Amino acid sequence: MDPLHATIEEFAADGYTHVECFCPRCRMTRLRPINWLPRISMGLTIAQLSERLRCAECGGQLHSVKPWRMVDVLGKPLGVEGEVKISVHQPPTCLQRVNQYLLRFVSLLFRGGGSDPAV
Numbered sequence: 001m002d003p004l005h006a007t008i009e010e011f012a013a014d015g016y017t018h019v020e021c022f023c024p025r026c027r028m029t030r031l032r033p034i035n036w037l038p039r040i041s042m043g044l045t046i047a048q049l050s051e052r053l054r055c056a057e058c059g060g061q062l063h064s065v066k067p068w069r070m071v072d073v074l075g076k077p078l079g080v081e082g083e084v085k086i087s088v089h090q091p092p093t094c095l096q097r098v099n100q101y102l103l104r105f106v107s108l109l110f111r112g113g114g115s116d117p118a119v
Contacts, residue, residue, distance in 0.1 A: 008034060008049060008067075009042040016067040023055040023062055030056075031068055 001010055008019070011034070018031040032053075041049055050065035074095060 003046070003067075005045060007043050007045055008037065011046075011067040012042070015071065016069045018068040019049070019053075020064070020066050020068040021050075021053060021055075021062040022064040023058065023060055025058045025060040026055060028057075029064075 001014060006014075016034065018033050019037070020029060020031055022029045037049075041052070044052070046065055046067065050062060053062045053065060054060065055062055
C-alpha cells in the first residue's frame with residue numbers, strides 16, 4: 001500500500017482505527033475515529049481529507065492529518081509470544097507498569113470472595 005495514494009478505506013482495512021489531526025488555533029492534537037467520518041470521505045486520500053476536515057471546537061483548518069492505530073503506539077499486542085520480560089537490569093516500560101497496576105487492582109477487587117458487605 002502506497003501511503004500517499006491510499007484511501008481512508010484502505011487504511012481502515014489495514015487496521016487503522018483513527019485519524020490524528022492537529023488544530024493550530026486550539027494547539028491540540030485530537031483523534032477522530034474513522035467510523036465517525038462521513039461515508040463520502042472513505043474514498044479520499046489523506047491529502048484530500050486534510051483539505052476538508054475542520055476542528056470540532058473552533059472550526060479551523062486541521063493540519064498534520066495522518067492515520068493512527070493502537071499497534072503503532074503500543075508496539076506488540078498484549079499476550080503475544082516472545083513478549084519482553086522485565087529483567088533486573090532493565091527498568092519496566094510504561095505498558096508493563098500499567099499491566100502490573102491493573103493486575104493488582106483486579107486482585108484487590110476479587111480478594112473479598114465476590115460478596116459485597118453493603119448489600
